[in-house]
Amino acid sequence: MNPIEPLLTVKNLNKSYGSTQACNNISFNLYPSQVLGIVGESGSGKSTLLKAIAGVLPVETGQITYLNRQGKCLDFQQISESYRRQLMRTEWGFVQQNPRDGLRMNITAGANIGERLMDVGVRNYGKIRQEVAYWLEQVEIDSRWMDELPITFSGGMQQRLQIARVLVTKPRLILMDEPTGGLDVSVQARLLDLLRSLVRNLHLSVILVTHDIGVVRLLAHRLFVMKNGKIVECGLTDQVLDDPQHPYTQQLVSATLIP
Numbered sequence: 001m002n003p004i005e006p007l008l009t010v011k012n013l014n015k016s017y018g019s020t021q022a023c024n025n026i027s028f029n030l031y032p033s034q035v036l037g038i039v040g041e042s043g044s045g046k047s048t049l050l051k052a053i054a055g056v057l058p059v060e061t062g063q064i065t066y067l068n069r070q071g072k073c074l075d076f077q078q079i080s081e082s083y084r085r086q087l088m089r090t091e092w093g094f095v096q097q098n099p100r101d102g103l104r105m106n107i108t109a110g111a112n113i114g115e116r117l118m119d120v121g122v123r124n125y126g127k128i129r130q131e132v133a134y135w136l137e138q139v140e141i142d143s144r145w146m147d148e149l150p151i152t153f154s155g156g157m158q159q160r161l162q163i164a165r166v167l168v169t170k171p172r173l174i175l176m177d178e179p180t181g182g183l184d185v186s187v188q189a190r191l192l193d194l195l196r197s198l199v200r201n202l203h204l205s206v207i208l209v210t211h212d213i214g215v216v217r218l219l220a221h222r223l224f225v226m227k228n229g230k231i232v233e234c235g236l237t238d239q240v241l242d243d244p245q246h247p248y249t250q251q252l253v254s255a256t257l258i259p
């Protein structure tokens with residue numbers, strides 16, 4: 001039997017801004033259906049790492065390889081920009097912290113989801129409406145909102161709409177940057193429950209960046225702790241959080257225990 005191959009491999013990734021080394025020699029594998037949480041204080045390099053993986057930021061050195069739907073291993077430094085963009089529309093998804101960055105606010109909720117389907121070649125209007133209604137239902141938005149502008153939605157609804165927009169093309173890998181940041185605590189809890197069931201039911205592979213230990217405890221199978229651009233601790237989420245070895249992780253965990 002062949003061992004399971006990683007979906008994504010990051011090797012010795014480095015990224016600096018001037019003299020600030022935001023990502024310092026980062027290496028890891030992400031396996032299919034796995035949720036990898038990345039935690040760390042503000043400025044530890046989490047968002048830079050996510051953007052570098054997504055190809056939004058150029059990296060200085062290092063290698064990112066991805067096993068595509070056809071089972072081909074792609075070196076991200078070698079693929080064309082247009083193919084990278086195509087992958088981002090089809091096999092990958094990016095859920096931004098601020099849903100306004102991930103949505104188009106001047107077109108309807110239905111069009112926000114539908115245009116992603118059109119991007120991948122779906123042309124039948126009836127089929128698009130049907131898919132839009134399905135994905136709105138998946139993220140607990142009543143389909144009567146389909147023809148409304150997202151600007152009229154609450155923050156929690158906008159975030160759920162962004163998630164529906166990402167999921168409609170059935171991506172295999174989702175990058176999430178603080179998906180529950182900026183939301184009220186009760187809205188956060190509902191969104192987390194929703195994300196947890198979507199991740200399980202759709203067997204998604206996810207890289208989840210957050211500063212919130214509660215979020216990773218609920219969603220992530222594995223956890224990295226970042227400090228000053230480096231991974232200082234990694235392991236199974238419960239193991240890392242229940243028995244932190246690095247003083248920085250101990251500090252992060254104990255800070256969340258203070259009521």
Ligand SMILES: Nc1ncnc2c1ncn2[C@@H]1O[C@H](COP(=O)(O)OP(=O)(O)OP(=O)(O)O)[C@@H](O)[C@H]1O
Pocket residue numbers: 017020021022040041042043044045046047048049211
């Ligand atoms: N565009 C930029 N230009 C210069 N320095 C930057 C830029 N973006 C990030 N940095 C610096 O790189 C380091 C890592 O920042 P990054 O945003 O990746 O951290 P983070 O852990 O995601 O923080 P946050 O949780 O606040 O988003 C920080 O020292 C930050 O000041």
